[in-house]
């Protein structure tokens with residue numbers, strides 16, 4: 001069956017309920033996106049399709065999470081290609097509302113406050129970004145929620161987020177836990193090119209030379225991962241020096257943090273052998289783009 005496009009919350013509700021009933025399904029999933037989809041999003045969608053009876057993907061470029069109006073305008077919009085990618089992944093429904101549908105009467109007066117976990121890392125250079133992202137995620141989670149109209153009891157409800165945006169994922173998990181959203185958040189591992197570069201819609205703005213230079217990010221993360229797996233001291237300083245030796249890369253941060261609080265785990269990073277669970281986070285500017293990457297550590 002071909003993928004179906006809906007643009008209003010009302011149609012989303014009726015169509016997802018109809019599909020759930022038609023399939024005799026007992027689970028529904030949401031894959032929130034801003035479009036400009038790549039293989040990383042395809043992996044999110046395929047994972048959701050493999051685990052749920054009805055899968056909804058949303059495509060909405062959320063003005064609340066952009067600092068500069070030019071960035072919002074410049075954000076790539078590729079609806080036809082996005083629909084083809086989601087269709088190939090087996091998604092049932094695409095919810096692509098316009099701004100007035102999501103924010104009737106203008107920007108919302110009440111918003112989600114992401115709190116102190118949003119002050120650091122990406123939040124430090126993008127004030128208000130995570131408040132805007134969580135506000136729309138809260139709304140999208142409500143739009144995508146299966147209704148009792150499905151007639152199959154209470155369907156399971158899952159939402160899929162990439163580990164690539166580690167801080168966003170941690171904040172969404174906290175919001176859902178702290179505010180009792182009835183949804184299971186499913187993290188999906190980062191998809192990389194064969195040379196290690198994490199897929200991102202921003203990679204298209206890198207020249208060949210900048211792209212080559214950007215590989216130092218995943219190389220440095222791999223170094224940390226290998227040390228963690230070997231239960232060696234992580235020696236974050238030497239990994240930082242590797243990144244800083246690349247002249248086209250301007251390092252913003254490279255830290256090892258607690259995956260639940262995003263606070264730095266300083267004692268694990270230097271002389272002592274690494275134990276436990278952590279997240280190595282990196283961000284750097286390469287030419288015109290800011291790139292982020294991370295690797296989960298678990299010894």
Ligand code: PAF
Pocket residue numbers: 032033034060062065133136137165168
């Ligand atoms: O990760 C994204 O694409 C966006 O931040 C999200 C989760 C769709 C909210 O706009």
